[in-house]
Amino acid sequence: xxxxxxxxxxxHAPAAELPxxxxxxxxxxxxxAALFGNRLVTSLAVRQQHGHTLTWIPNQPPDAVVxxxxxxxxxxxxxxxxxxxxxxxxxGTGTSxxxxxxxxxGGVCIDMSQMKRxxxxxxxxxxxxxxxxxxxxxxxxxxxxxxxxxxxxxxxxASIGGMAATRASGTNAVxxxxxxxxxxxxxxxxxxxxxxxxxxxxxxxxxxxxxxRLLVGSEGTLGIITEVTLKLHGIPEAMSAGVCSFPSVKxxxxxxxxxxxxxxxxxxxxxxxxVMMRGVxxxxxxxLPETTMLFVEFHGSEEGVKEQxxxxxxxxxxxxxxxxxxxxxxEDRTKLWQARHDAYWAARALRPGAESVAxxxxxxxxxxxxxxDETKRDIEASGLIAPIVGHVGDGNFxxxxxxxxxxxxxxxxxxxxxxxxxxxxxxxxxxxxxxxxVGQKKMKYLTIEHSPAALATMRLIKRALDPQNILNPGKIIxx
Amino acid sequence: xxxxxxxxxxxHAPAAELPxxxxxxxxxxxxxAALFGNRLVTSLAVRQQHGHTLTWIPNQPPDAVVxxxxxxxxxxxxxxxxxxxxxxxxxGTGTSxxxxxxxxxGGVCIDMSQMKRxxxxxxxxxxxxxxxxxxxxxxxxxxxxxxxxxxxxxxxxASIGGMAATRASGTNAVxxxxxxxxxxxxxxxxxxxxxxxxxxxxxxxxxxxxxxRLLVGSEGTLGIITEVTLKLHGIPEAMSAGVCSFPSVKxxxxxxxxxxxxxxxxxxxxxxxxVMMRGVxxxxxxxLPETTMLFVEFHGSEEGVKEQxxxxxxxxxxxxxxxxxxxxxxEDRTKLWQARHDAYWAARALRPGAESVAxxxxxxxxxxxxxxDETKRDIEASGLIAPIVGHVGDGNFxxxxxxxxxxxxxxxxxxxxxxxxxxxxxxxxxxxxxxxxVGQKKMKYLTIEHSPAALATMRLIKRALDPQNILNPGKIIxx
Numbered sequence: 001x002x003x004x005x006x007x008x009x010x011x012h013a014p015a016a017e018l019p020x021x022x023x024x025x026x027x028x029x030x031x032x033a034a035l036f037g038n039r040l041v042t043s044l045a046v047r048q049q050h051g052h053t054l055t056w057i058p059n060q061p062p063d064a065v066v067x068x069x070x071x072x073x074x075x076x077x078x079x080x081x082x083x084x085x086x087x088x089x090x091x092g093t094g095t096s097x098x099x100x101x102x103x104x105x106g107g108v109c110i111d112m113s114q115m116k117r118x119x120x121x122x123x124x125x126x127x128x129x130x131x132x133x134x135x136x137x138x139x140x141x142x143x144x145x146x147x148x149x150x151x152x153x154x155x156x157x158a159s160i161g162g163m164a165a166t167r168a169s170g171t172n173a174v175x176x177x178x179x180x181x182x183x184x185x186x187x188x189x190x191x192x193x194x195x196x197x198x199x200x201x202x203x204x205x206x207x208x209x210x211x212x213r214l215l216v217g218s219e220g221t222l223g224i225i226t227e228v229t230l231k232l233h234g235i236p237e238a239m240s241a242g243v244c245s246f247p248s249v250k251x252x253x254x255x256x257x258x259x260x261x262x263x264x265x266x267x268x269x270x271x272x273x274x275v276m277m278r279g280v281x282x283x284x285x286x287x288l289p290e291t292t293m294l295f296v297e298f299h300g301s302e303e304g305v306k307e308q309x310x311x312x313x314x315x316x317x318x319x320x321x322x323x324x325x326x327x328x329x330x331e332d333r334t335k336l337w338q339a340r341h342d343a344y345w346a347a348r349a350l351r352p353g354a355e356s357v358a359x360x361x362x363x364x365x366x367x368x369x370x371x372x373d374e375t376k377r378d379i380e381a382s383g384l385i386a387p388i389v390g391h392v393g394d395g396n397f398x399x400x401x402x403x404x405x406x407x408x409x410x411x412x413x414x415x416x417x418x419x420x421x422x423x424x425x426x427x428x429x430x431x432x433x434x435x436x437x438v439g440q441k442k443m444k445y446l447t448i449e450h451s452p453a454a455l456a457t458m459r460l461i462k463r464a465l466d467p468q469n470i471l472n473p474g475k476i477i478x479x
Numbered sequence: 480x481x482x483x484x485x486x487x488x489x490x491h492a493p494a495a496e497l498p499x500x501x502x503x504x505x506x507x508x509x510x511x512a513a514l515f516g517n518r519l520v521t522s523l524a525v526r527q528q529h530g531h532t533l534t535w536i537p538n539q540p541p542d543a544v545v546x547x548x549x550x551x552x553x554x555x556x557x558x559x560x561x562x563x564x565x566x567x568x569x570x571g572t573g574t575s576x577x578x579x580x581x582x583x584x585g586g587v588c589i590d591m592s593q594m595k596r597x598x599x600x601x602x603x604x605x606x607x608x609x610x611x612x613x614x615x616x617x618x619x620x621x622x623x624x625x626x627x628x629x630x631x632x633x634x635x636x637a638s639i640g641g642m643a644a645t646r647a648s649g650t651n652a653v654x655x656x657x658x659x660x661x662x663x664x665x666x667x668x669x670x671x672x673x674x675x676x677x678x679x680x681x682x683x684x685x686x687x688x689x690x691x692r693l694l695v696g697s698e699g700t701l702g703i704i705t706e707v708t709l710k711l712h713g714i715p716e717a718m719s720a721g722v723c724s725f726p727s728v729k730x731x732x733x734x735x736x737x738x739x740x741x742x743x744x745x746x747x748x749x750x751x752x753x754v755m756m757r758g759v760x761x762x763x764x765x766x767l768p769e770t771t772m773l774f775v776e777f778h779g780s781e782e783g784v785k786e787q788x789x790x791x792x793x794x795x796x797x798x799x800x801x802x803x804x805x806x807x808x809x810e811d812r813t814k815l816w817q818a819r820h821d822a823y824w825a826a827r828a829l830r831p832g833a834e835s836v837a838x839x840x841x842x843x844x845x846x847x848x849x850x851x852d853e854t855k856r857d858i859e860a861s862g863l864i865a866p867i868v869g870h871v872g873d874g875n876f877x878x879x880x881x882x883x884x885x886x887x888x889x890x891x892x893x894x895x896x897x898x899x900x901x902x903x904x905x906x907x908x909x910x911x912x913x914x915x916x917v918g919q920k921k922m923k924y925l926t927i928e929h930s931p932a933a934l935a936t937m938r939l940i941k942r943a944l945d946p947q948n949i950l951n952p953g954k955i956i957x958x
Contacts, residue, residue, distance in 0.1 A: 124736050124845035125874075167685040178683050180692065181660055194932040202841040203873045204657050205910035206646040206696055208917060208925050208955055209937045213659065213692030217685055234742045257603050263713045263779070265744070300742070301790075307782055362681040366603035394682045395604075431684035438687060446687050453673040457944065458688045464943030465936065476687055 017473055019105040020086045025063045028084040028108065032066055035076060039067040039114075050109040053096045054156075054344075056355050056405065057440060060102035062089060062109035069114045071187055071195055071226040078224060079193030081108055081470050089472050090220040092162030093135060095154075097358045098439025100166065100219050104474040110224060112161055118142050119227065127184055127201060129229045132161020148232045151176035154435065155341045161225045166437035167217030171340065174260070174393025175267040175299070178435065180216050182231045188215050188223035191466035201229060214461070219437055220472040222465050236299035239267070240309050241333040245322040246292045249273065249376070253369035255294065255319040256392045260365070262315070264308055268297040269393045270340055273376065276347060276387030283346035284339035294321070294392070295340050297333070340389070344400065347387045351402040354385075359418055359441070361425035362396040362434025371428055372397055375421055382417045384410075396434035423448070438476045446477065496952055498584040499565045504542045507563040507587065511545055514555060518546040518593075529588040532575045533635075533823075535834050535884065536919060539581035541568060541588035548593045550666055550674055550705040557703060558672030560587055560949050568951050569699040571641030572614060574633075576837045577918030579645065579698050583953040589703060591640055597621050598706065606663055606680060608708045611640020618709075627711045630655035633914065634820045640704045645916035646696030650819065653739070653872030654746040654778065657914065659695050661710045667694050667702035670945035680708060693940070698916055699951040701944050715778035718746070719788050720812040724801040725771045728752065728855070732848035734773065734798040735871045739844070741794070743787055747776040748872045749819055752855065755826060755866030762825035763818035773800070773871070774819050776812070819868070826866045826879040833864075833881040838897055838920070840904035841875040841913025850907055851876055854900055861896045863889075875913035902927070917955045925956065 020028075032040045041047075042064045051061030063086070068074045081088040087107025094101060103109060112133035119129040123146050130139060135157045139150050152163060153170040162168075164186065169178035176182065185199035198211040215223050246252035249271070256269055272280065277290040294316070298308040313324055327333040339346070348356050363371045372388060379386045379399070390397030399421065401414045422432045422445045432438075432445035447455060458477050462469075469479050511519045520526075521543045530540030542565070547553045560567040566586025573580060582588060591612035598608040602625050609618060614636045618629050631642060632649040641647070643665065648657035655661065664678035677690035694702050725731035728750070735748050751759065756769040773795070777787040792803055806812040818825070827835050842850045851867060858865045858878070869876030878900065880893045901911045901924045911917075911924035926934060937956050941948075948958050 122843065122845060124740070125843040126740065127843070167683075167689070169683060173683065177660070180683075180689065181656070190932065190936060194935070195930075196933045196936055197930055198933065200905070200910045200928065201843045201908040202875075202904075202910040202913060203844070204646075204648060204652065204659075204841055204875060204913050206912045206914050206916040207910045207921070207928055208696075208934075209701070209940060210646070210659065210689075210692045210696055211933060211936060213689045214940075217687075217689055222688070234740050236742055261603070261605065261713050263715055301786065303786055304783055307780065311780075362683055364601065364604040364606070364680045365682070366601060396681075396683060425681075426679070429680040431679045431681040431686045433685045434681060434683050435685050437685040442686070449679065449686055451674075451676055453669065454675045454677065454690060455687075456673070457669060457675055457690060460943040461688055461693075461940060464939040 017105060017469065017479065020084065020107065024084045024086055025106065028080055028086045029064050031080050032064065032077065032108065036066050041065045050091055050094065050101070050111065052102055053094045053100060054358065055097055055099045055441065056357055056403070057099040057102055060104045062103035063106045065109040065111050067111050067114045071189065074110060074189045074224055074226050075193045075195055077108060077110055078189045078191065082192055082468060085468055085470065087470050087473050088224065090161065090165065090224045092133065092159030093157065095156035095158050096162065096166055096439060097436045098441040100437055100439035100475060102440065104440065112159060115226065121146060123148060125201065126232045127229055128232055129227060130160055131227060132225050133159050135159050136163065143232065147235050149235050150230055150232055152179055152182055155344050160228050160230070164216050164225055164228050165219050167435065169435045171268045171270055171391060173391060174269055175265060176233065180213055183212055183216050183228055184231060185229040186212055186215050186225055187227035188225050190223045191468065191471050196223065217437065219439065219475050221462060221476050222471065224471065238302045238305040239297060239299050239333060240305050240326060240328060241295070241297040241336055242309070242324045242326040243288060243336065244294050244316050244324050245289045246294060247320045249292055249372045250369040251319045252292050252294050253392060255316050255321060257365055258315050259312055260393060264311055266296060266312065266393060267299040268295065270295040271390035271392045271397065272340070273388040275350070276343055276389050279346035279350045279387055280339050280343065282349040283342055286339050295336065343389045347400040347402065350387065351385050354402040355405045356400050357403055357414060358398060358400045360396060360398045360434050360436045361422060361430055361432060362394060363425050363428045363430030365395040367428040367430070368392060368395045371424060374424055375399060378417060378420055382413050384414060384417060394434065395430070440475060443476065443478065496584060496948065496958065499563065499586070503563045503565055504585065507559055507565045508543050510559050511543065511556065511587065515545050520544045529570055529573065529580070529590065531581055532573045532579060533837065534576055534578045534920065535836055535882070536578040536581055539583045541582035542585045544588045544590050546590050546593045550668065553589060553668045553703055553705050554672045554674055556587060556589055557668045557670065561671055561947060564947055564949065566949050566952050567703065569640065569644065569703045571612065571638030572635065574635035574637050575641065575645055575918060576915045577920040579916055579918035579954060581919065583919065591638060594705065600625060602627060604680065605711045606708055607711055608706060609639055610706060611704050612638050614638050615642065622711065626714050628714050629709055629711055631658055631661055634823050639707050639709070643695050643704055643707050644698050646914065648914045650747045650749055650870060652870060653748055654744060655712065659692055662691055662695050662707055663710060664708040665691055665694050665704055666706035667704050669702045670947065670950050675702065696916065698918065698954050700941060700955050701950065703950065717781045717784040718776060718778050718812060719784050719805060719807055720776040720815055721788070721803045721805040722767060722815065723773050723775070723795050723803050724768045725773060726799045728771055728851045729848035730798040730800070731771050731773050732871060734795050734800060736844055737794050738791060739872060743790055745775060745791065745872060746778040747774065749774040750869035750871045750876065751819070752867040754829070755822060755868050758825035758829045758866055759818050759822065761828040762821055765818050774815065822868050823879065826881065829866065830864050830881040834884045835879050836882055836893055837877060837879040839875060839877045839913050839915045840901060840909055840911060841873060842904050842907045842909030844874040846907040846909070847871060847874045850903060853903055854878060857896060857899055861892050863893060863896055873913065874909070919954060922955065922957065
């Protein structure tokens with residue numbers, strides 16, 4: 001990966017956050033090698049593979065990568081890290097977008113790819129327990145025969161552990177919620193190596209502090225997730241998906257608001273802007289109009305889905321929506337959503353060779369059209385190429401500037417654009433990230449989004465649970 | 480309220496948890512009186528009104544009751560409490576069931592009844608922000624004209640702040656979730672008097688630790704909630720409700736499992752056992768069969784509701800359910816659900832003069848029939864009168880032994896019964912409380928439900944956020 005010339009250490013890394021001494025790292029590596037043999041890897045190539053994700057942050061390799069096979073092994077790794085004062089960083093599939101799993105202070109990367117077991121599926125209870133390394137597609141493959149599915153779908157085929165750690169969501173959060181709503185319980189290894197089971201398998205509980213939700217979205221900074229119990233859903237009897245063009249972003253957003261207000265249980269409702277539609281056509285050969293589009297999907301009974309689709313058609317027409325292109329055959333539906341899920345790669349097709357800087361914000365849905373429109377004008381004025389897709393039902397949208405990393409001026413313009421984007425969302429009562437997480441790149445915005453008292457509370461929690469700051473240091477909040 | 484002869488201080492109250500000195504209380508009371516005038520009350524009658532809730536724990540009055548009118552006033556109270564080392568206990572409507580708001584170590588009760596404002600309703604965003612003292616019925620009254628409603632409904636007309644603090648749910652959690660799913664953001668006063676806004680109004684966010692969910696269910700022990708932003712829903716176009724008898728608890732539970740597995744979006748599905756049906760008939764004059772019943776409700780479009788009701792009818796018939804009694808007129812539906820919501824009082828009608836000891840557990844739904852059946856046999860064998868109602872869609876059920884407090888032997892039998900009930904639920908991968916919360920009475924069970932490492936994590940959080948242990952001490956976890 002080429003490194004941008006403006007590359008620097010993460011924002012707000014205080015002097016106290018320093019890499020461990022080479023002696024400590026050497027002693028730890030030796031101890032881990034004794035326990036893990038060739039499941040401990042220190043080659044530069046493997047370390048660099050784990051030293052970045054889909055971001056333009058420069059590669060920050062860990063000192064070693066270890067491949068545990070059980071919760072107990074993770075606990076033994078973390079205990080050794082604690083003993084030697086060396087960072088421990090959990091790693092899933094490496095698809096996070098804000099530098100979550102890079103190792104700015106070195107340390108041990110705990111790669112979960114050997115922990116992919118489905119521990120249990122309880123069909124009657126609509127839940128399952130899995131190890132963190134399994135990806136969402138692998139899990140759904142496993143579940144299909146039982147007529148069950150796990151709905152959360154960030155674009156990437158991310159690991160379930162990583163999705164929990166970043167509080168991920170995706171296209172059907174509008175119907176099924178985010179990871180915070182779909183994780184029933186977690187097992188996590190805490191900074192002292194102790195193993196915490198956060199909750200029972202009961203669907204709901206008021207039995208003490210919600211450690212599940214505290215760990216969901218904590219990005220490996222409070223504990224390392226080693227098992228996840230998830231809510232499942234029966235595969236709907238019927239699904240129908242379609243695309244519809246709109247005369248403007250505002251028209252598409254207004255149709256979405258009306259859809260949700262009227263209680264229509266839309267499963268997916270996705271905005272794709274004209275620029276991204278161009279990329280989608282290039283990448284997925286769909287031949288769709290290159291204008292503002294909504295991709296929608298309905299789940300339910302045959303009759304229910306039919307009724308929903310009809311009602312949505314009426315709403316769309318009211319806001320100037322064009323004719324509907326319905327994908328009724330499963331293979332057409334899959335093709336449509338694959339195209340939407342491939343938006344990240346489709347965007348890259350718009351400017352081959354450029355680096356992609358995917359980021360997201362989320363605002364109350366009533367402000368979404370305004371926020372997207374202003375952002376599109378800003379993109380234009382900044383001379384950037386930056387397609388937009390949005391989970392409009394949630395008020396969440398992504399933009400993905402495509403940047404020539406050899407052009408320092410363009411890098412500066414892109415950074416300034418993201419800065420304005422986030423501040424625009426915050427000014428509209430939104431958040432600096434709806435689903436990607438904070439990682440390193442959004443740390444400076446967390447200090448704008450949250451009051452000093454809220455950040456102080458987060459810091460008190462981090463210090464209480466990880467006093468040595470060994471769990472994924474340099475992420476979320478600086479200590 | 481008569482006090483049972485076995486009354487004692489709460490379980491697990493360590494020596495370190497002591498009431499503040501009379502001097503500290505006097506100095507604080509004086510300081511508060513200077514600020515609040517006649518909104519500070521120290522009369523015994525008012526203190527005793529705030530010294531117990533719907534439980535058989537003896538009255539534990541605070542030293543004073545204060546009625547703030549703003550977040551800033553709550554902050555000034557907590558700052559003074561911190562300065563003098565005196566407990567601060569938030570109070571909503573006093574309808575909690577496990578001794579949540581009693582003052583075992585004295586201190587200042589912060590009564591939220593003067594903080595009932597609806598700060599904002601955003602109809603397009605389907606959210607509102609309210610002060611914590613407003614009750615769920617008051618809120619829904621306010622929202623009705625705009626075609627919106629807030630779904631969470633514990634039996635009592637509880638305050639929104641109290642419902643957030645106990646992670647409450649109720650009859651339609653199966654469709655709409657619990658308070659954890661319906662609180663978007665909170666404002667809370669922390670133990671040092673600082674004011675924390677946990678999140679923006681965005682529908683979802685990955686921006687840092689989930690302070691919202693940490694405070695939801697923390698029962699006033701980590702912060703005092705002074706504002707709540709809630710998700711709202713459009714009032715459904717159509718609703719239909721009905722009751723159906725079943726030959727056994729197992730048949731009713733199996734019908735429920737099938738309903739949920741088949742993706743039927745039931746809004747409410749409530750088990751009422753034969754004993755409780757007797758109470759319901761006595762209290763609400765419904766004249767329904769006194770056998771195992773399911774109360775169900777569907778929300779949606781006219782057609783959707785009709786289809787759902789038909790499909791549910793088929794499922795019920797498959798499991799031996801009797802003829803359906805549908806309440807299609809709004810007034811009949813209201814009467815039906817009022818009867819269900821009055822179950823607490825209906826139960827008391829079964830044994831006038833006896834004390835009611837309402838408690839709840841929650842298990843995976845696949846174990847529910849077994850758990851309820853064993854519990855009913857246990858009630859019989861214990862010689863207790865204890866009706867059962869259940870939010871069966873969630874695996875959550877309540878039992879409400881009616882106990883003669885003048886009979887020490889009966890008190891012992893009831894305590895032993897609850898002990899077995901909780902342990903039975905835990906052995907079935909359940910929780911010691913699905914929605915009532917821990918308060919004082921479930922503290923000892925928290926130590927069985929959670930591992931020492933999980934409890935240690937909760938304790939670290941409590942100590943970090945409230946080092947003086949002034950926020951509702953003696954609840955959830957002993958320090």
